[in-house]
Amino acid sequence: MSIAISTTNYKAIIFDLGGVCVGSPMQGISKYEKEHGLPPNYINVAIVKRGENGAFQRFERGELLIPKFYEIFGNELSDPINKEYYQQYLSSRNGGNNSSPSSSKIPSITVDGKLLFRYMISETLIIDPTVFYALKCLRASNKYKIAALTNNFPAPVHEVDRKEVAAWGRGGEGGVPTPIEELYEMFHVIVESSVVGLRKPDPKIFLLACEQLKVSPKEAIFLDDIGINLKSAKNLGMKTIKVELGKSAEAIRQLEAIVGLLLFEQKKNVSLL
Structure with missing residues (x-):
């Protein structure tokens, strides 16, 4: 050739x-979502919605040490507000169609920041x-x-x-x-x-x-x-x-x-x- x-x-x-x-760390996120009954891309939407002051973004700029990062990361991703963020995400993908699944159908879970991040890191090896x-x-x-x-x-x-x-x-x-x-x-x-x-x-x-x-x-x-x-x-x-x-x-x-x-x-x- x-x-x-x-x-x-x-x-x-x-x-x-x-x-x-x-x-890709996204593969680790996907595995965590499946194991905990969360819909696809739920965690990524939650991370992105935190903006530049979110735990993940701050950690990547070297502003947080690992233990503190785990704590804040888990708390942010466990916040019920993420259900609303996800509903907005689904609605935007459907062109504003209100037929998106209700946020009440998304299970309420406490995200383990350490475990999730280990899932993410394992893929980058x-x-x-x-x-x-x-x-x-x-x-x-x-x-x-x-x-x-x-x-x-x-x-x-x-x-x-x-x-x-x-x-x-x-x-x-x-x-x-x-x-x-x-x-x-x-x-x-x-x-x-x-x-x-x-x-x-x-x-x-x-x-x-x-x-x-x-x-x-x-x-x-x-x-x-x-x-x-x-x-x-x-x-x-x-x-x-x-x-x-x-x-x-x-x-x-x-x-x-x-x-x-x-x-x-x-x-x-x-x-x-």
Whole structure:
């Protein structure tokens, strides 16, 4: 199979981590919802509705330590107001049709913030082999700067935090809470929300990534699984590719066509690191 040579002057490729390079925390949320009789996307709606001052958003900016995060996260998601938020969400999806199920049919539960987050983290320990191989090919080509741009959480400082991170399976005592060190070695630049105090979709974090890569937004390609993040990047002039859940191969095919490189493992003529 021949690959068309790209004539566009892209110099950098920026990857989201969760939902792109590794499994999506959304899969963990879905499992928790099913086990507790909650309707699909109920928890995500509740998280989003909290806005930038919600526990999850604050945690990703490095503003909360793990124990406090668990407490506030669970309390926010257990609030009955979330039933109304979910009803509004269903109504908006149905074009304002009032035939959406009543919020009274949603079970009242107390969400365990620690357990839910462990479900979410467990999914991010799984590397997507298709994306990982593409990263190796891109690095071997020496044609592009490669970056990770991720909303994440702070490295553990206190002993109680380090023990909790170890329980996630993301590092031992004194270790950095990254899922797989080999994956991180693929990137020239890593921009983490918990380190820089900004989180996607804030345009400032995209500009910061470009600044560290020494490229303009128009010279960058951005892959993410979240629409609002892609919209923010696109508004800055970036070329965007959406990675649908379970369809990373389709996204890498799009990237392959843009960059003019073979990015799949069955290609034997690509020298790997």
